[in-house]
Amino acid sequence: MRHLITFIGLALLSQTAMAQEYNDLKILFADGDYEKLVKKAEGYTTNDKTKYDPVPYFWAAKGLYKISLSGTDDERFKNAYKDAIKFLGKGIKYDLKKNDGQAMEEFNEFVVMFQMTCFNRISNDIEAGDYRKAYSWAGRYKKITQNPVGVYLIMGACKYQAKDRSSARTNWKEADALLPEITGVESWSDADKQVLMIGIIETAKAYKMSMQDDKAKDILGKAAQWFEEDEEWQRRYDDYVNS
Known part of the structure; x- marks a missing residue:
């Protein structure tokens, strides 16, 4: 008792x-x-x-x-x-x-806002070609999201650009396991959507650089249903086509 x-x-x-x-x-x-x-x-x-x-x-x-x-x-x-x-x-x-x-x-308002500040650091470093820093920020972003698939794509692309093909494949493998589970991104935060978008574009670029055009087309095709009406997606897609 x-x-x-x-x-x-x-x-x-x-x-x-x-x-x-x-x-x-x-x-x-x-x-x-x-x-x-x-x-x-x-x-x-x-x-x-x-x-x-x-x-x-x-x-x-x-x-x-x-x-x-x-x-x-x-x-x-x-x-x-x-x-x-x-x-x-x-x-x-x-x-x-x-x-x-x-x-x-x-604390949703704060979480959503803070995620976006971290995403901006990732995006700015990728735009500047500093994939080492982008990888580091992506790793931190993974701690504050429930939708890590885009993070794995970005980390894989960053490792590819750093000539670390083994780590790139490891991260892409993690992403490949999660992608089929996505039924929609409507409930995702804006930052999570942007991370996924950049991850897909940067991964497609890496596949294109390694002469794996079929893989590039495949991952871009998966994303079209989520982002085809998005102006930022179109801008980044155009950059990919012209890269």
């Missing part, structure tokens, strides 16, 4: 921790005190009672992102943007595993 009471008590304690509203974090964010917000949120992520609650991770990510925009003299925040990705990735992981994605619904 004693063990049963202990178990029930622990379960209730866990539920209470997961149900916290974290008003202190909300107030710090509203006040623009982002460094204090991050430190406070980090405290929750290391506390045994709340370390698996996804909410503090989302708040830490929001604070770190704001710090990355405004800058700081505190050396602890010199990698604020990259640290924001780490916290957001953990928040998403714990939310899906323990909270049925409820926190992601609450």
Whole structure:
């Protein structure tokens, strides 16, 4: 009986921790005190009672992102943007595993916006021909998405451009396993769609460079149903044709 009471008590304690509203974090964010917000949120992520609650991770990510925009003299925040990705990735992981994605619904606006900032870094580096950096950002993006197929395509294309054919094939193999599972992209975030679009175009370019035109046509054909009305797709497709 004693063990049963202990178990029930622990379960209730866990539920209470997961149900916290974290008003202190909300107030710090509203006040623009982002460094204090991050430190406070980090405290929750290391506390045994709340370390698996996804909410503090989302708040830490929001604070770190704001710090990355405004800058700081505190050396602890010199990698604020990259640290924001780490916290957001953990928040998403714990939310899906323990909270049925409820926190992601609450922080959806931030998640969608932040994904786009990361996508822009990937896109800019690809446009500049810096495939090493693009690969690095794509790897980070994989931590903050539930739709990684485009990431694997980009990573494969980046490795191909870096003359690492083995790693390119490994990433493309991961993508090939996921592509048939896509029934539509209507519910995807804009960033996830853009990542998939670029991944397909860059992979097709790599196939074309390696004289595998059939593979290039095949993967472009798969994407047409999702992007044929998209102006950005048409622009990138034209670049591919003329490459």
